[in-house]
Amino acid sequence: MSVSRLRRGSKALVEGTYKAIGNDPSVFAYRRDAAGESVVVALNMSAEMRTIDLGASQLKVALSSVPSGPATVSGKRVELRPFEAAAFTTQP
Numbered sequence: 001m002s003v004s005r006l007r008r009g010s011k012a013l014v015e016g017t018y019k020a021i022g023n024d025p026s027v028f029a030y031r032r033d034a035a036g037e038s039v040v041v042a043l044n045m046s047a048e049m050r051t052i053d054l055g056a057s058q059l060k061v062a063l064s065s066v067p068s069g070p071a072t073v074s075g076k077r078v079e080l081r082p083f084e085a086a087a088f089t090t091q092p
Contacts, residue, residue, distance in 0.1 A: 012034040016033045017032065018030055018031075019032075021055050027052050029043070041087050043086075044082060052077065054076055054078055071088075
């Protein structure tokens with residue numbers, strides 16, 4: 001799925017509320033919510049693997065910038081590869 005297709009198909013990304021999440025200065029992460037839909041976006045801006053708690057359970061990878069495979073998800077925690085950008089949908 002492309003970034004533009006994900007955005008067009010997501011009410012949360014188009015008009016949802018914005019909330020910054022996480023406390024790792026090397027990872028820019030935020031959550032957008034609208035009409036029962038949530039999308040979490042995380043960008044690792046470092047040359048090292050980073051693990052971050054995204055504060056949402058049931059994360060599902062919707063998109064990743066890493067061709068060899070998406071970020072690793074374990075509950076609320078996500079492991080991002082160096083310079084990886086990823087988007088996740090959440091399940092209620």
